[in-house]
Amino acid sequence: MAPPTEVLVQTSAETNPHVPKRTTVKALVESDGLTSIPSNYSYATHPNESDASDPNDTIPTIDFSLLNSGDPHQRSKVIQDIDKACQEWGFFMLVNHGVPETLMKAVLDGCNEFFNLPMEEKMEFATKDVWKPIRFGTGVDIKVEKFFCWRDFIKVIAHPEFHCPSKPQGLSEVVQEYCKRSQEVTMELLKAISESLGFEESYIEKAMNLKSGLQLFAANLYPPCPQPELAMGIPAHTDHGLLTLLIENGIGGLQIQHNGNWFHVNPLPNSFLVNTADHLEILSNGRYKSIMHRAVVNSQSTRISIAIPNGPSLDTMVSPAPELVDNESSPAAYVPMTYKDYMDLQLEGKPCLERVRLPIA
Ligand code: OGA
Numbered sequence: 250m251a252p253p254t255e256v257l258v259q260t261s262a263e264t265n266p267h268v269p270k271r272t273t274v275k276a277l278v279e280s281d282g283l284t285s286i287p288s289n290y291s292y293a294t295h296p297n298e299s300d301a302s303d304p305n306d307t308i309p310t311i312d313f314s315l316l317n318s319g320d321p322h323q324r325s326k327v328i329q330d331i332d333k334a335c336q337e338w339g340f341f342m343l344v345n346h347g348v349p350e351t352l353m354k355a356v357l358d359g360c361n362e363f364f365n366l367p368m369e370e371k372m373e374f375a376t377k378d379v380w381k382p383i384r385f386g387t388g389v390d391i392k393v394e395k396f397f398c399w400r401d402f403i404k405v406i407a408h409p410e411f412h413c414p415s416k417p418q419g420l421s422e423v424v425q426e427y428c429k430r431s432q433e434v435t436m437e438l439l440k441a442i443s444e445s446l447g448f449e450e451s452y453i454e455k456a457m458n459l460k461s462g463l464q465l466f467a468a469n470l471y472p473p474c475p476q477p478e479l480a481m482g483i484p485a486h487t488d489h490g491l492l493t494l495l496i497e498n499g500i501g502g503l504q505i506q507h508n509g510n511w512f513h514v515n516p517l518p519n520s521f522l523v524n525t526a527d528h529l530e531i532l533s534n535g536r537y538k539s540i541m542h543r544a545v546v547n548s549q550s551t552r553i554s555i556a557i558p559n560g561p562s563l564d565t566m567v568s569p570a571p572e573l574v575d576n577e578s579s580p581a582a583y584v585p586m587t588y589k590d591y592m593d594l595q596l597e598g599k600p601c602l603e604r605v606r607l608p609i610a
């Protein structure tokens with residue numbers, strides 16, 4: 250196959266003839282004879298990082314069906330379990346959520362087909378403007394990347410207005426149905442989380458204006474990498490929004506920070522991987538921490554993951570819930586900010602949770 254010629258992202262490489270032009274990771278991998286990664290994809294490992302997690306640790310699993318089984322004791326037990334999972338892990342696996350396995354598979358297959366479209370059809374959506382409702386790209390969404398990530402993506406805004414590429418045929422219908430179903434699951438979880446924080450069940454929905462909440466659909470492609478130990482799919486980050494629901498095609502690669510170590514997640518088949526995100530940390534005044542996570546790559550298989558971040562409406566001013574703030578015992582630990590301003594800040598590439606967190610948190 251011919252080496253990639255299409256330039257996806259304009260970098261300083263454009264002005265420097267000695268720096269190779271940047272294309273997608275997929276095109277790079279499909280070019281002839283790639284046995285090592287180009288140096289600008291090399292991730293500097295940090296000597297203190299350890300992925301030796303405690304073998305006795307098990308990721309919390311939540312049975313979604315027990316929330317609405319009609320048995321109030323069972324519901325309050327699950328709400329307690331969610332509270333514990335959000336406090337101790339910021340992460341849980343959700344089973345028996347009712348979203349059909351066939352739909353999850355169809356959406357993963359549909360995204361794979363999208364990535365397999367000819368380059369020029371995908372290029373139609375290549376943009377540096379992160380507020381465009383459909384975006385195809387590579388790397389991560391910050392203005393200055395320290396190194397190139399081993400990842401291509403397609404991201405769409407799914408709510409309050411739904412957007413999706415019209416090709417491949419049928420993708421839009423599948424993505425729309427999947428987004429609708431995962432939003433229903435998220436709404437139920439946020440009812441339970443409202444209760445676990447001591448509120449009535451519609452508290453978060455009202456306070457965060459979820460009727461016009463921002464829902465994104467992000468499909469990540471991690472092609473096989475000849476030197477996976479040197480590359481990184483997505484470096485350590487927290488997600489904006491309230492909750493992220495993630496599925497993947499059974500390959501594995503998600504790692505979460507737990508007790509100072511990187512914990513490798515082996516998802517149960519057909520489960521949702523749910524993580525608490527920045528705006529839940531802010532709203533809960535730090536009771537639930539937004540979990541640091543990253544995606545590592547492998548040399549054998551193409552991994553696809555689909556992340557659905559669900560957040561407030563963009564104009565919602567997010568601050569710690571006043572009921573959880575007490576000037577003496579638990580003062581507000583975060584500065585109020587609209588979700589839109591927060592997202593813009595994140596694109597600067599600085600960990601913005603740290604910028605809204607006050608020194609007392
Ligand atoms: C993300 C993300 C992890 C993964 O898209 O924000 O963290 O396993 N993805 O792909």
Ligand code: NI
Pocket residue numbers: 486487488542556
């Ligand atoms: Ni993430």
